[in-house]
Amino acid sequence: MLGALAALPAVTTDMYLPALPEVASDLATTTTAAQFTLSGTLLGTAVGQLVIGPLSDRFGRRLPLLIGISMHVVTSLLCAIAPNIGLLIGLRVLQGFFNAAASVVAIAVIRDRFTGSDAAKLLSRLMLMIGLAPLLAPTLGQAVAGIWAWRAVFYSLALIGVILVVIVWRWMPETLPPERRLSRARKGSPKTGEPGGYRILLRDRRFLAYAVIPGLAMGIIMSYVVGSPFVMQEEYGLTPGQFALIFAVNGVAMVISSQVNASLLSRASSSGILRIAAPILLVLALALPVIIITGAGGIFGLVASLWLVLGMQGFIFANATSLALDGYGRMAGTAAALLGCLQVGLAGLISPLVGVFGGSALSMAGVIIGCAVVMVLVLATTPAYRRGGQRGNRRLETGQGSNAAAEQA
Incomplete structure (x- = not known):
């Protein structure tokens, strides 16, 4: 459902x-x-x-x-x-x-x-x-x-x-009982309908870091969606039917990786997976221009590289979203809304850059690399990332931003 x-x-x-x-x-x-x-x-x-x-x-x-x-x-x-x-x-x-x-x-x-x-x-x-x-x-x-x-x-x-x-x-x-709603929150909690909730989120460096990462991942996906029809049909000469098949195959990569990620979470933490996945994504993205310039593997080499790059998004989105929401149980709707807005907004700003830079395979690869570089830098400069995300867990345990006792009950 x-x-x-x-x-x-x-x-x-x-x-x-x-x-x-x-x-x-x-x-x-x-x-x-x-x-x-x-x-x-x-x-x-x-x-x-x-x-x-x-x-x-x-x-x-x-x-x-x-x-x-x-x-x-x-x-x-x-x-x-x-x-x-x-x-x-x-x-x-x-x-x-x-x-x-x-x-x-x-x-x-x-x-x-x-x-x-x-x-x-x-x-x-x-x-x-x-x-x-x-x-x-x-x-x-x-x-x-x-x-x-x-x-x-x-x-x-x-x-x-x-x-x-x-x-x-x-x-x-109903998963949010009346006693946990913001309209009945204790004095000093942000009131819905006022800008207070968003102010709290925008001042939280940790939240913003993990909220930007899914937006960058969506930027990678949308850059591919915007650029691939022209790249594969005009540069590589594929027919519309062949392109539709490749588009579907690349979509399967994200489906598979997201389910692999769900299985890995039984043995590893979200922050641990994210710590490994982001640098791997950057390495795979850097391989794209090499394959495009050298022509290694032709269209099959490009499709295989894109398949791997897109597949890595399954390890990025869910883990970053979960880490961003940690500590905001009392205002999960507000936090999820800002997360979603950042995803759509960043994707909308990033994807047109493919056309601005020429709409070629190299411009698509360049935008993807840019997103991956920013993602790694954001994670590397986020304190909670270097500590394995423990700050979010402490916030939950102390009840800051969420009602841990109510959730446990």
């Missing part, structure tokens, strides 16, 4: 991708304007997380989630009947805003119930569902649009939302 919720924003974006040319043609607009319907969704998701996360800390997880998914259904139906591109872009922003509730609450629910390696294991399981979205959603969207035209994609998204509302209403318990 949580996996399906976490994947909803990705499905909303990826299922719509094959229909973009038809949208531009049917609404008599440009390709650039049609692409804004994707950018608008990401913008709405980033803002929505910042709003919905604190609300879930104040009013519990179920109510904001049910309202958010219900409004996702409404906006999906309105998108299906949008008469022009301007209105469609505006509705897509709202759609992203409301379905942000699904991903924020899914992560907050895990933090309500689990901490440390247990939380990281479940976050790795969520990556399985999130990783399947780019593999299956475009194919499903192509099938739906091919039979019933592009507007049917939004009817399908509305149907998915209805199913999720029923599942959440029927089977999802």
Whole structure:
């Protein structure tokens, strides 16, 4: 259930991708304007997380989630009947805003119930569902649009939302009881709806370090997503069908690594895995320009290198997210919201650099290397990283930022 919720924003974006040319043609607009319907969704998701996360800390997880998914259904139906591109872009922003509730609450629910390696294991399981979205959603969207035209994609998204509302209403318990909500917190705790919660997070160097790392990982993924269609089809001469196959294979790398990470957490800590994974990612990224310049292995060499680089993200995302959330049990929704916003925001800032630097294979590799270098530097200069993440554990034990006694009960 949580996996399906976490994947909803990705499905909303990826299922719509094959229909973009038809949208531009049917609404008599440009390709650039049609692409804004994707950018608008990401913008709405980033803002929505910042709003919905604190609300879930104040009013519990179920109510904001049910309202958010219900409004996702409404906006999906309105998108299906949008008469022009301007209105469609505006509705897509709202759609992203409301379905942000699904991903924020899914992560907050895990933090309500689990901490440390247990939380990281479940976050790795969520990556399985999130990783399947780019593999299956475009194919499903192509099938739906091919039979019933592009507007049917939004009817399908509305149907998915209805199913999720029923599942959440029927089977999802409230994981944040009233006595742990910020509106009833003890004097001096940050109040939801005020900027206090975000102020605390933004002043926490440890939180920011671990929150930036998933954003850099998402920047690597989105740089690949943005650059690979042009690199593989124009530079290496692949057909659209061949590219789609390679895209799916590389997506499998992230799914596999996230599940391997979940298994490793039975024997190692999140900080320990992250300490090893980040330098390995940098080494693999540095191999990309060597393969591109020398032509070693041709397209197979490039695909194999990208497979390994993308696969390393499964060891980065879940562990960094779990470490960032440690110590913020009382405001898990707010912390998850800022995490999500940083991911979307950094990915949105980083991925266009591929085109700015020329849109070539080398420019894609350069952006990926830049992200990996910054990731290693952030970890190396974070005190909690050198101590193996023990600071977060002490915060939990002392109850700072979370109610350890309530969680234990």
